[in-house]
Amino acid sequence: MSVKKDSTGRRYVQAEVEVPGSVEEVWAAIATGPGVASWFVPCEGGGEVGATVTTHFGPGMDSVATVTAWEPMHRFAAESGDLGPNAPSLATEWTVEAKAGGTCIVRVVHSLFADDDDWDNQLNSVESGWPAFFRILKLYMTYFRGQHGSMFRAMGMAQEPADAVWTKVAGGLGLTDAAPGDRRTAPPEAPALAGILEETAGGGHPHQVLLRLDQPAPGIAHLFTMPMGGMVVVCLSMYLYGEASPAQAAANEPRWQQWLAGLFPPPGGSPMC
Numbered sequence: 001m002s003v004k005k006d007s008t009g010r011r012y013v014q015a016e017v018e019v020p021g022s023v024e025e026v027w028a029a030i031a032t033g034p035g036v037a038s039w040f041v042p043c044e045g046g047g048e049v050g051a052t053v054t055t056h057f058g059p060g061m062d063s064v065a066t067v068t069a070w071e072p073m074h075r076f077a078a079e080s081g082d083l084g085p086n087a088p089s090l091a092t093e094w095t096v097e098a099k100a101g102g103t104c105i106v107r108v109v110h111s112l113f114a115d116d117d118d119w120d121n122q123l124n125s126v127e128s129g130w131p132a133f134f135r136i137l138k139l140y141m142t143y144f145r146g147q148h149g150s151m152f153r154a155m156g157m158a159q160e161p162a163d164a165v166w167t168k169v170a171g172g173l174g175l176t177d178a179a180p181g182d183r184r185t186a187p188p189e190a191p192a193l194a195g196i197l198e199e200t201a202g203g204g205h206p207h208q209v210l211l212r213l214d215q216p217a218p219g220i221a222h223l224f225t226m227p228m229g230g231m232v233v234v235c236l237s238m239y240l241y242g243e244a245s246p247a248q249a250a251a252n253e254p255r256w257q258q259w260l261a262g263l264f265p266p267p268g269g270s271p272m273c
Contacts, residue, residue, distance in 0.1 A: 003120045012111035013127035017134035018103050019141040026096050026104040027073050034148040039140040040133055053078055083122050088112040139220050147241040150249035156234040156260035165232045166207035166225050191255040192216040217248045
């Protein structure tokens with residue numbers, strides 16, 4: 001992945017995925033708050049040019065953008081200051097393209113105008129996050145299309161080597177040596193987790209799994225570890241579907257946070273979240 005440039009000074013990156021569903025179904029998944037929250041993160045707003053879109057990545061990590069184009073069932077665009085107070089505006093464009101056979105291409109393009117490459121690393125970082133989320137979107141559209149879900153994220157930090165951290169996490173959940181298509185169930189001492197393993201390492205994360213769940217509820221779980229700042233981050237994102245999903249997400253988030261804190265006690269004994 002790399003930043004592309006054109007003669008106008010525009011620098012941009014893009015990512016795309018082919019997913020099952022009609023244009024109307026795919027548009028609902030990428031252009032409405034409930035749809036976006038079902039495979040990405042909580043989001044609200046949009047719907048017309050000039051409207052504000054707020055995307056919630058975590059405490060103190062909101063992204064606020066202004067809609068600059070709105071063509072229902074086809075395209076929308078927005079601008080934000082996500083790269084920082086002294087950075088150029090980041091323009092993001094989403095498009096949906098119908099394909100034969102009942103699928104659609106979803107494409108996102110992030111662009112800015114700059115005379116130098118000072119912001120190229122940030123653009124590459126933005127681009128690198130989409131493959132994992134697009135795999136979740138594809139699973140959502142394949143198995144849970146149209147269902148509004150509730151997501152939560154539990155995180156931990158470890159000072160051990162990355163391989164050792166993954167071995168501890170995967171072993172604690174009964175995922176050691178799991179391969180796509182395997183059904184796995186976590187042992188009783190772990191929070192409820194059972195389902196079909198859909199994918200393993202990929203998207204820049206050598207240690208990760210993507211599960212299609214039936215426990216603690218129908219849904220999707222993305223678990224990965226990643227070196228960061230001399231430590232290793234352990235992150236679980238879980239998307240639960242059905243009428244009871246808000247209550248199930250609220251009940252399961254503290255259980256997972258407590259379990260991760262037990263595996264990797266935070267410095268000083270204080271929880272991360």
